[in-house]
Amino acid sequence: MKTKQFKTNINCSGCVAKVSPILNPLLGEDHWEVDTTNKDKILTVNIDNLDEEMLVEQVTNAGFKIESLTQNQ
Template identity: 40%
Template sequence: MKTLNFKTNITTDDAIEAVTLPLNAIEPLDGWNIDPQHQDHLLTVQTVDNRVSEQIIAAVEKAGFQATLIPELSDL
């Protein structure tokens, strides 16, 4: 299991709701969580395939938000 962490601009429950469907549509994800109170509005993703980071970024952008992989916090 790999953990990927992303800095986002997701700060509200409505924003979390907006990214839920696109993120849930990514097959290799085993789970994800957004901490809107974290200084980086951290999106943490559990996956067996760490190559999905581009898919995650695209899914968040499709919902109208931004996500940037934080390599130093991720198990790459």
């Protein structure tokens, strides 16, 4: 399974709760996590067939910033 990381501004449990209804159906409940203790609020996604464009669009539409930290593999 491939891992992809994104810098976000998802910075608290309330923010995670806000994006959960978006990310769970898109990625799967156990296929993502946000490290809110990291200064860059790293969203890590574990999925082989990631539609990165859709992910960025959905997170942005939820009111958060997101940018890729890793190259496509």
